[in-house]
Amino acid sequence: MKITRVEAIPFAIPYTHPLRFASGEQHVAEHVLVRVHGEDGVVGTAEAPPRPYTYGETQDSVRAVVEKVFAPQVVGLDLLDREQVHARLNRTVANPAAKAAVDMALWDALGQTLGRPVTKLLGGYTDRMRVSHMVGFDEPQKAVDVVAEFMQRYGITTYKVKVGRRPYRLDVAVVRALREHFGDTIELYVDGNRGWTASEAARALREMEDLDLTLAEELNPADDVLGRRWLVERTAIPFVADESVPGPAEVVRELLGGSATAISIKTARTGFTYSQRVHFLCESLGVENVMGNQIDGQVGTLCSVTFGAAYRGTSARAGELSNFLDMADDLLAEPLQIVDGELHVRDVPGTGVLIDEEKLTRYRTDR
Ligand code: MUC
Ligand code: MG
Known part of the structure; x- marks a missing residue:
């Protein structure tokens, strides 16, 4: 049940047409896929959509804070040590999408470990x-x-x-x-x-x-x-x-x-x-x-x-x-x-996020 590794994978997928609104517009989904690895090979997955015009996060900032700050803070904790996880994440102010993705990937890993749907x-x-x-x-x-x-x-x-x-x-x-x-x-x-x-x-x-x-x-x-x-x-x-x-x-x-x-x-x-x-x-x-x-x-x-x-x-x-x-x-x-x-919802253990690895290889921007 221990967290062994946390990954942050940037990817970019275009929109078929831009979405425009008063605080910004979105042409490409430049998001970050967060993966939390646990013992026994369990992998929890979630997505962070940075919105600089609202919260100040960018794709690069999400990746950096997850890999450099959050990952070392949570590796080694148990998946059930949730209050401890959040106490550590909250040592860093703001960064809501990055924290949310780590949290949801942890819940996904927990659901898979317990064999129950997160919902x-x-x-x-x-x-x-x-x-x-x-x-x-x-x-x-x-x-x-x-x-x-x-x-x-x-x-x-x-x-x-x-x-x-x-x-x-x-x-x-x-x-x-x-x-x-x-x-x-x-x-x-x-x-x-x-x-x-x-x-x-x-x-x-x-x-x-x-x-x-x-x-x-x-x-x-x-x-x-x-x-x-x-x-x-x-x-x-x-x-x-x-x-x-x-x-x-x-x-x-x-x-x-x-x-x-x-x-x-x-x-x-x-x-x-x-x-x-x-x-x-x-x-x-x-x-x-x-x-x-x-x-x-x-x-x-x-x-x-x-x-x-x-x-x-x-x-x-x-x-x-x-x-x-x-x-x-x-x-x-x-x-x-x-x-x-x-x-x-998906009636499977975890949240049901199963990634098409071929697509991730195509859209990830870190390789
Ligand atoms: C909304 O409800 O405001 C636009 C930017 C964002 O972060 O959310 C959207 C939609
Ligand atoms: Mg709104």
Whole structure:
């Protein structure tokens, strides 16, 4: 059960078209595959998607901190020494995606060692989640075309629309076009990635009042403390904190400060261990969660559904589990399938991440 080695393998897979949003854009998935090796040949695997514009991590920084700092700290510990593992990882501040990937690879190794699915070890509530697809910046008609295609091919009926452009009416027009075209056959919500001011966001929300939005996420920066509280106070729908809550302490701060009324959980950011803490905290406070997407590949998405399906509170809403569909290829030996708008967990020991080694050889960038 001892950890014998930790690897960090950089890889790059292009997107078929770039995903654009207020804080950045994604053309190539330059992620890091983290592998935790245990005694008896067990290998746990997870994916770190660095997002420099949000958390300051890069592919190189994730690789360096995992190999040079975290690996020496955890090699030799038992897979069950989880509090000790986190005490050591937390000697380094920040680096959320790097820490999350180490954490999830450890859970995968633990599940394989115990012969049980990680989703059951976590909570075992259900075996699937409804899927929400994230629609990037686009013209109204193009957004309508994307949604029509994803409804038809995958049966997805929940969509998160990226907003936060200037003038804000560009985005209002997209959301209105979607509602007018699809009527009440789809659920719609918006994510501003801090792109608007509080007053722009308030005006945009007022103009979208008749569009039945179910959530509004990070419309303006949480660092504009009073502006954010002012906006949240005036917003009738749950206001989701995402990048402003990288961990449990920020969740408490933002909720108690009145800067959010719902919380996005991203396993790419808080792994399984800290996602669990965030979820339990929210459950105790009576605050809703949505499973978010750090524009994960298939490995990360499988981890996300593994966690989301484990609890009633995280599987109640559709989870953002589909943007890997915008990638030209991926690493899983058995690709994920979204059918009738749902994604299933894998009923195998661990998380079920099994890598196609030929593809990893093709896409890794360290050789
Ligand atoms: C989101 O919900 O904000 C964009 C960047 C990132 O880290 O996550 C995405 C989606
Ligand atoms: Mg977000």
